[in-house]
Amino acid sequence: MQKQYDSLKLIKVENLGDFVYKVSLNRPSKFNALNMEIWKEIGDCFQWIDEDSDCRVVILQGEGKHFCSGLDLGGVSFLNEDDGDKDSARKGRAILKTIKFMQKQFTYIDECSKPVIVAMHGYCLGAAIDISTACDVRVSTKDAILSVKEVDIGMAADVGTLNRLPKVVGNHSWIKDICLTARHFSAGEALQFGLLSRVFDTREEMINEVQKMAKLIASKSPVGVQGTKNVLNYARDHTIENSLNYVATWNMSQLFTDDLIKASMASFSKQPQPPFSKL
Numbered sequence: 001m002q003k004q005y006d007s008l009k010l011i012k013v014e015n016l017g018d019f020v021y022k023v024s025l026n027r028p029s030k031f032n033a034l035n036m037e038i039w040k041e042i043g044d045c046f047q048w049i050d051e052d053s054d055c056r057v058v059i060l061q062g063e064g065k066h067f068c069s070g071l072d073l074g075g076v077s078f079l080n081e082d083d084g085d086k087d088s089a090r091k092g093r094a095i096l097k098t099i100k101f102m103q104k105q106f107t108y109i110d111e112c113s114k115p116v117i118v119a120m121h122g123y124c125l126g127a128a129i130d131i132s133t134a135c136d137v138r139v140s141t142k143d144a145i146l147s148v149k150e151v152d153i154g155m156a157a158d159v160g161t162l163n164r165l166p167k168v169v170g171n172h173s174w175i176k177d178i179c180l181t182a183r184h185f186s187a188g189e190a191l192q193f194g195l196l197s198r199v200f201d202t203r204e205e206m207i208n209e210v211q212k213m214a215k216l217i218a219s220k221s222p223v224g225v226q227g228t229k230n231v232l233n234y235a236r237d238h239t240i241e242n243s244l245n246y247v248a249t250w251n252m253s254q255l256f257t258d259d260l261i262k263a264s265m266a267s268f269s270k271q272p273q274p275p276f277s278k279l
């Protein structure tokens with residue numbers, strides 16, 4: 001597995017031990033602006049992590065001064081490249097394919113069986129918000145500056161924010177406020193409206209606390225944790241009736257796990273969680 005991760009050029013994957021991985025956007029000289037290469041590497045990385053039994057929780061962060069400054073505006077011309085004599089229908093099909101590809105790379109985070117905690121700092125603009133809404137837990141430093149920036153570059157956000165934000169945050173007036181104005185908003189405001197669950201004074205404090213949270217989650221039964229992410233994602237996208245049926249069907253097999261007995265015995269006798277076999 002490590003060999004695969006080592007092939008990535010703009011994403012850094014570190015095994016922190018205790019089944020916790022740290023994944024970093026690693027293009028600090030461009031404030032982690034997302035070109036097609038890093039976009040694809042995000043997708044590859046989360047597909048590999050999904051299969052990697054040495055990883056039970058992921059921390060996603062950005063190297064350098066900022067989490068991510070969004071789409072690489074230097075490379076934006078790929079959207080209106082000179083397609084020679086292609087007519088609009090054919091150009092449209094080509095762009096459709098590109099947008100779907102870009103969407104899918106972030107959806108791999110949402111679909112990853114392991115919980116992903118995103119720890120943001122500095123600028124978190126445009127595609128950075130798309131990424132964050134595909135993650136399971138969002139935290140930031142208090143000086144983070146966030147923006148659903150797409151309107152400012154003349155487009156409707158199309159790689160996740162407009163689709164996932166209404167599932168993350170209940171206040172649709174606030175969602176429309178930030179998406180239509182593209183204004184900068186603070187970590188405090190994001191916390192107030194529920195986009196973030198915690199805000200930290202410094203980056204160091206954030207990384208320490210997030211590592212503790214990741215370690216705690218990773219110490220629990222992977223059957224319990226991964227089942228919980230899976231069912232919560234299903235519940236988000238379906239009716240309560242369908243989702244109750246889904247969890248009953250899911251647990252038809254999952255309740256036969258050895259983890260159930262081991263975890264309940266430890267819990268009942270107020271002992272720490274025991275080690276669990278790889279999943």
Ligand SMILES: CC/C=C\C=C\CC(=O)SCCNC(=O)CCNC(=O)[C@H](O)C(C)(C)COP(=O)(O)OP(=O)(O)OC[C@H]1O[C@@H](n2cnc3c(N)ncnc32)[C@H](O)[C@@H]1OP(=O)(O)O
Nearest residue numbers: 029030031033069070071072073074123125126127149150
């Ligand atoms: C199908 C489409 C799919 C997805 C679409 C997503 C849309 C979006 O993501 S919208 C958001 C796009 N991003 C932006 O609008 C931000 C652009 N950047 C800035 O406004 C500023 O750089 C800044 C983040 C406010 C920081 O300003 P400052 O502190 O003055 O630093 P700079 O000198 O401007 O930047 C340093 C260095 O980084 C490069 N850079 C920063 N952001 C980007 C970017 N988004 N794309 C490309 N390059 C970026 C900047 O050019 C500098 O590089 P040098 O080589 O040092 O010149």
